[in-house]
Amino acid sequence: MSGAEMGDEAVVDTMQDGETISRTILRLVSVLKDRKPSELEQPLYNAIDPEALNSLFQEQSMGKLTFKYHGCTVTVWSSGKVSVEPSQSIE
Template sequence: MDIGSDELSIETPASPSSTVVMGVAERERTSPLEIEPLYETIDPDALDRLFPNDGSVRITFEYSGYLVTVHGNGHIEIRDVGIDIGE
């Protein structure tokens, strides 16, 4: 794992949107209720309908100061916005 990044895999029944919110809250060391609502950045229901899939779809978006990538296989990356993905 790169310094400044977290990689999460959905291995529980949690939805991708819930996993993103929980992951960012964990990075911020705060309650999920204390960070901006996900719906202000992306439609959580649409995100949940897209994933998991056959692996052909991936979406990246900025949320609460982090660059979030959700892969079709359920893998989720949460990186500081300033971290280059190629690092």
């Protein structure tokens, strides 16, 4: 793995050379879930359109996007930084 940092139940890293933002998300969720990306039960496209996500952040747009995926809250910044943390469930 690259320079992904695990904080208090969160994983943060930036896109690596040649990596799409959707691949970065899959890589970090798999680190948090302690699984290989191919072992994640829920495809990313069930939460968000990966092609649209990749396109949005290729165009050097400003801002950030937050969404839920695989029991995690994923935040993506226009800089290529990605944060993945367990979702807080309210019961």
